[in-house]
Amino acid sequence: MPTAPTPKDKPRHMGWLKTFLKLSLFGLLAGLGALIIAVLIAMASLPSFEELKSSPNGQMVRVRAADGSVIVSLGPSYGDWLPIGQIPQTMTKAMVAVEDRRFYMHPGIDPIGMARAAYVAFQRKGEGRRLQGASTITQQIARNIFLTNAYSFGRKFREVILALAMERKFSKEQILELYLNRVYFGGGAYGIDAAARKFFDHSGTKLSLGESAIIAGLVKAPSHYSPTADREAAIGRAKVVLEVMQDAGAITPSEAEEVDLDKVNLAPERDQNAVRYFTDWALAQLDEVVDEQIEPIDVWTTIDPAMQRAADAAIRANAPPGAQGALVALDRDGAVRAMVGGRDYVSSIYNRATQAERQPGSAFKLFVYLAGMEAGMKPDTPVVDEPVDINGWSPRNSNREYAGEIDVRTAFAFSINTVAAKIGQQVGFETVADMAHRFGIGTKLNTHPSMVLGTSDVRLIDMTRAFAAVARKGVAVVPYGIVKVTTAKGDLLYEHRADDNRVLVAPWVAAEVTDLLQTAVNTGTARAAQIGRPVAGKTGTTSSNKDGWFLGFSSGITTGVWMGRDDAKPIAGLQGGRAPARAFADFMKVAVAKRPVEQFETAVTLPEFQLEPDDETYLNMPDEGMVDADGMPIDQGEPQADPGDGFEPQAASPAAAPPRVTPPPVATRGAAPAPPQPRTSLGSDFLSGVDQQRPARRQ
Known part of the structure; x- marks a missing residue:
């Protein structure tokens, strides 16, 4: 049997107990002293309340x-800073009830909450969960401002120290004000004002009880309970918030019953799909115009929301099935008013308006005729097909026939390849390439004879820029998207300066090319681009219908459209004079609707035979001659109808088509015969012959 302790052993055990208690008390006092010192040091290092208000986490x-409306917000979004007195009490009560019920009673940490969280963690220790739900509002704001979300004992200890220090330095109202203006609510929105504007489209000072409950419910899981992502989940969480508020005594049962969360109006989510092609292109230029900034900035752009919507709709409505489409619209000074880089930004961020390089087909003939006009050719100069x-x-x-003697205007309007080849040979293929580069084509161009038919790759924005320069009477146009950059306070960081001094060709050259472009729309391959007011433009189609282009201008707006597949496979019926021209017309009817009608300097008087429907109307003839990558002609066989593009005859049915007429020299049918003119075939004497007829230079 064990021996009972003797009276001499009792003092020995009591001595050890007293020593343990003394050491424990000393350790507790030492720890408390160290904690106080740590809190005091943290207090001394804390910024002032005003400094904390003005230091957002990251740049927005x-x-x-162009109208000042916000189309895209990137980075963290901060609304107006709302003083605690301007924040609705329903919002403060909801946040306190859900996130920290004993906020006004604890010193920065909540021992009761920590004990409860520790007990729950012990109960679920087999589930591998960490300690959750113990952070007070003060701890959360300390973590959000000064620490990271990485979970570790060291980070948690620093969080506690900072929370205690903040409670000593700031009042409860200041801490709550910091929290409500800095906490993350999802969707890039920090603070209740940003959240209210994002989800309800009004200031945070006007939040109702139902709206407050929805916002307060977001803090736990912003992405899961986001109203824009899952309205039902957000409403379900808001109902829990109302129950918690009622349980905490923040609202009465009758107040809770009066809230109908199903009737809370949510702000519609902005459709940023198509406009992101533009913003990606424009924002990539920020580093070139402003120094690196850490404060929020506003980038004021050229984009016109109505035109952008019309551009997106035009591409979606007209691009053939399986094809992509792109559109760029420039104002007369180069301001980009609309840009579509594809049918769907979400599925493909590749910008076909600024990045894709494709063959332009006969749209490239613009530079051939510019070179010819600069060399002395005139729209009514006789040529031989x-x-x-x-x-x-x-x-x-394309019709495998030759019209004989015609004039330059007719050759351009009907995109006659033989005449373009002759002009290129006469002025020199290097000259044509130089003209294209002069007008802004930035890609490499070959100088083989076939280059006149558009066998070199180009970008849509460059081609649109070139046509815009013609519309601007020969003055260079440089596309731009950023008008100015300001700070959130309105301080100017950058402002665009226009350069109107670079003249590419003489005004009379641009005017005569505009004459040709008008004819192409009025009677030639681009008839589908007519919009009820003067339009000048040109179609382009590449071999086997791989690419379709239309570029043109009217009333100060120049628009380029491209359609095709990314893998460059053929698309049945894709021709520049069809889907691209129709997309141009659909867009331009909206784009110029509020602009005055502008007449071109050159008034085109067309002969009667050219006012009749052409082969494109009656027989679905291609609008361009088809050539391969080397510019060699491709036998297309018999023209095929295109049942998928909705093409409708503009006049009589094919059965009623008049017999084919070889176009005579430009003259009004029925008038007296024109006097005989020398037959010019654009041979070796073309330049000298035209130079002799060249009129005095126009000013």
Whole structure:
């Protein structure tokens, strides 16, 4: 049997107990002293309340349209800073009830909450969960401002120290004000004002009880309970918030019953799909115009919301199934008013308006005729459509026929390949390439004879820029998207300066090319681009219908449209004069609707035969001659109808089509015969012959 302790052993045990108690008390006092010192040091290092108000976590970039509306917000979004007195009490009560019921009683940490969280964690220790739900509002704001979300004992200890220090330095109202203006509510919104504007489209000072409950419910899981992502989940969480508020005595049962969460109006989510092609392009230029900033900035852009919507709709409505589409619209000074880089930004961020390089087909003839006009050719200069052989290269026309003697205007309007080849040979293919580069084509161009038919790759924005320069009477146009950059306070960081001094060609050259472009729309391959007011433009189609282009201008707006597949496979019926021209017309009717009608300097008087429907209308003839990558002609076989593009004859049915007429020289049918003119075939004497007829230079 064990021996009972003797009276001599009792003092020995009591001595050890007293020593343990003394050491424990000393350790507790030492720890308390160290904690106090740590809190005092933290207090001394804390910024002032005003400094904390003015130091957001990261930079916000707000992109504004031409009308000042915000079209995209990138980075963290901070609304107006709301003093605690301007924040609705329903919002403060909801947040305190849900996040920290004993906020007004604890010193920065909540021992009761910590004990409860520790007990729950012990109960679920087999589930591998960490300690959760113990952070007070003060701890949360300390973590959000000064620490990271990485979970560790060291981070948690620093969080506690900072929370205690903040409670000593700031009042409860100041801490709550910091929290409500800095906490993250999802969707990039920090603070209740940003959240109220994002989810309800009004200031945080006007929050109702139902709206407050929805916002307060977001803190636990912003992405899961986001009203824009899952309205039902947000309403379900808000109902829990109302129950918690009622349980905490923040609201009465009757107040809770009066709230109908199903009737809370949510702000519609902005459709940023198509406009993101533009913002990606424009914001990439920020580093070139402003120094690196850490404060929020506003980027004021050129984009016109109505035009952008019309551009997106035009591409979606007209691009053939399986094809992509792109559109760029420039104002007369180069301001980008609309940009669509594809049918769907979400599925493909590749910007086909600024990045894709594709063959332009006959749209490239713009530079051929610009070079010819600059060399002295005129719209009514007689030319001969006949077989051509240039070092073994023999282009032919889409109808496989030759019209004989016509004029330059007719050759351009009907995109006759043989005449373009002759002009290129006469002025020099290097000259044509130089003209294209002069007008802003930034890609490499070959100087083979076939280049006149558009066999070199180009970008849509560059081609649109070139046509805009013609519309601007020969003055260079540089596309731009950023008008100015300001701070959130309105301080100017950058402002665009226009350069109107670079003249590419003489005004009379641009005017005569505009004459040709008008004819192409009025009677040639671009008839589908008519919009009820003067339009000048040109179609383009590449081999096997891989690419379709239309570029043109009216009333100060120049628009380029491209359609095709990313893998460059053929698309049945895709021709520049069809879907791209129709997309141009659909867009331009909206784009110029509020602009005055502008007449071009050159008034085109067309002969009667050119006012009749052409082969494109009656027989679905291609609008361009088809050539391969080397510019060699491709036998298309018999023209095929395109049942998928909705093309409708503009006049009589095919059965009623008049017999084919070889266009005579430009003259009004029925008038007296024109006096005989020398037959010019654009041979070796073309330049000298035209120079002799060249009128005095226009000013």
